[in-house]
Amino acid sequence: xxxxxxxxxxxxxxxxxxxxxxxxxxxxxxxxxxxxxxxxxxxxxxxxxxxxxxxxxxxxxxxxxxxxxxxxxxxxxxxxxxxxxxxxxxxxxxxxxxxxxxxxxxxxxxxxxxxxxxxxxxxxxxxxxxxxxxxxxxxxxxxxxxxxxxxxxxxxxxxxxxxxxxxxxxxxxxxxxxxxxxxxxxxxxxxxxxxxxxxxxxxxxxxxxxxxxxxxxxxxxxxxxxxxxxxxxxxxxxxxxxxxxxxxxxxxxxxxxxxxxxxxxxxxxxxxxxxxxxxxxxxxxxxxxxxxxxxxxxxxxxxxxxxxxxxxxxxxxxxxxxxxxxxxxxxxxxxxxxxxxxxxxxxxxxxxxxxxxxxxxxxxxxxxxxxxxxxxxxxxxxxxxxxxxxxxxxxxxxxxxxxxxxxxxxxxxxxxxxxxxxxxxxxxxxxxxxxxxxxxxxxxxxxxxxxxxxxxxxxxxxxxxxxxxxxxxxxxxxx
Numbered sequence: 001x002x003x004x005x006x007x008x009x010x011x012x013x014x015x016x017x018x019x020x021x022x023x024x025x026x027x028x029x030x031x032x033x034x035x036x037x038x039x040x041x042x043x044x045x046x047x048x049x050x051x052x053x054x055x056x057x058x059x060x061x062x063x064x065x066x067x068x069x070x071x072x073x074x075x076x077x078x079x080x081x082x083x084x085x086x087x088x089x090x091x092x093x094x095x096x097x098x099x100x101x102x103x104x105x106x107x108x109x110x111x112x113x114x115x116x117x118x119x120x121x122x123x124x125x126x127x128x129x130x131x132x133x134x135x136x137x138x139x140x141x142x143x144x145x146x147x148x149x150x151x152x153x154x155x156x157x158x159x160x161x162x163x164x165x166x167x168x169x170x171x172x173x174x175x176x177x178x179x180x181x182x183x184x185x186x187x188x189x190x191x192x193x194x195x196x197x198x199x200x201x202x203x204x205x206x207x208x209x210x211x212x213x214x215x216x217x218x219x220x221x222x223x224x225x226x227x228x229x230x231x232x233x234x235x236x237x238x239x240x241x242x243x244x245x246x247x248x249x250x251x252x253x254x255x256x257x258x259x260x261x262x263x264x265x266x267x268x269x270x271x272x273x274x275x276x277x278x279x280x281x282x283x284x285x286x287x288x289x290x291x292x293x294x295x296x297x298x299x300x301x302x303x304x305x306x307x308x309x310x311x312x313x314x315x316x317x318x319x320x321x322x323x324x325x326x327x328x329x330x331x332x333x334x335x336x337x338x339x340x341x342x343x344x345x346x347x348x349x350x351x352x353x354x355x356x357x358x359x360x361x362x363x364x365x366x367x368x369x370x371x372x373x374x375x376x377x378x379x380x381x382x383x384x385x386x387x388x389x390x391x392x393x394x395x396x397x398x399x400x401x402x403x404x405x406x407x408x409x410x411x412x413x414x415x416x417x418x419x420x421x422x423x424x425x426x427x428x429x430x431x432x433x434x435x436x437x438x439x440x441x442x443x444x445x446x447x448x449x450x451x452x453x454x455x456x457x458x459x460x461x462x463x464x465x466x467x468x469x470x471x472x473x474x475x476x477x478x479x
Contacts, residue, residue: 003065017048022118043260054121056099058097068094070088102137109152119146123171123369163204167207178207208249213285217353246281249271250271250274284340285346287321297395299470305348324389328377393459
């Protein structure tokens with residue numbers, strides 16, 4: 001079987017490079033790049049994507065070995081019909097590692113047809129780092145790299161207002177566009193880039209908040225051989241997702257005219273405000289995801305579906321979703337119940353094997369954005385802490401202890417400062433100190449969570465029970 005590339009797959013089309021994408025992971029390839037692929041098919045968009053690796057170690061070399069090509073397997077039930085498709089996605093033209101090819105990275109700004117910038121650098125990615133310099137090759141933060149690119153374009157085209165960028169951040173942060181725009185403004189000030197550039201950015205560029213929704217389990221290791229057989233190629237970048245997709249973009253009609261994904265029969269909405277969609281989705285889909293993953297994994301389960309179908313952990317998932325998170329939202333109850341039911345149907349999709357370990361990347365920043373607001377609102381409205389959410393935080397904290405689950409090595413993947421903090425706390429052997437130290441880490445939470453009444457004591461008690469009797473005993477104790 002031939003390795004997939006543009007020589008072995010001459011049917012792959014080539015398009016004009018119009019999109020710069022920060023991030024090469026499974027989600028962007030199964031969601032954004034698939035949407036662009038469908039839009040190319042259904043409209044005259046004719047766009048290809050240059051992928052920029054946002055961190056030093058990544059996958060662009062793998063992408064380039066396959067000339068940007070990969071297959072996407074979509075599975076699910078659509079209007080009563082089973083869908084199990086395998087499609088060749090051909091919209092990525094090439095990948096760049098700016099840590100190794102900084103000059104080539106800046107040259108992207110010199111291409112007049114470039115118009116869109118899309119990113120998903122995880123919740124931790126949209127952050128201002130004052131240590132970054134304009135002269136860095138590249139700046140370490142994503143917003144820093146972005147400003148380097150924008151400034152180079154501004155200079156190269158002499159401030160031409162027709163050469164601005166339309167920027168769609170896809171990080172799971174509410175009002176991600178506003179956060180990214182504020183970071184850009186901070187770098188303009190820090191680096192003294194001048195009023196001319198500031199005016200060009202504010203008037204020629206648009207940074208629009210978006211909400212993304214599709215469950216992407218990623219590389220289908222259990223069915224990879226069969227999918228390669230179906231595709232007819234040896235494909236090391238296979239990707240897999242559910243068929244459901246929703247992209248909400250808070251932008252005017254003029255942006256929709258330039259990015260016509262909503263004209264391609266896709267669930268892409270251009271709306272005046274993404275807030276109601278965001279709150280519903282982050283709270284009732286991402287919130288349960290974030291806590292069921294460590295609780296399920298430490299209970300001996302490996303996938304979201306296994307967690308939901310397990311008699312004990314399934315009750316835990318439903319407790320968190322219906323009893324703790326749903327009552328914190330301000331939308332009509334009937335609408336919320338319908339959405340929660342749809343989420344559970346997606347969680348138990350028999351075609352999707354969503355490994356909980358893939359969800360646990362950057363778990364602490366995820367808990368901060370997805371679950372902490374619900375925890376606070378629940379306490380405010382009910383006068384007590386939500387036991388399921390606190391147990392979820394205990395699960396994350398326990399997972400970050402590392403070690404083994406049975407024969408499996410626990411591999412923690414997060415910011416080095418967070419990993420170092422947890423390693424040091426657990427090494428001390430004092431579980432009360434672990435709870436207090438985690439909650440007191442202001443660099444994670446931007447506040448001291450020990451100030452929340454009863455939280456330190458409840459977290460410590462959960463941690464002790466997990467250590468003494470295991471996660472299943474801890475779950476039983478709150479049901």
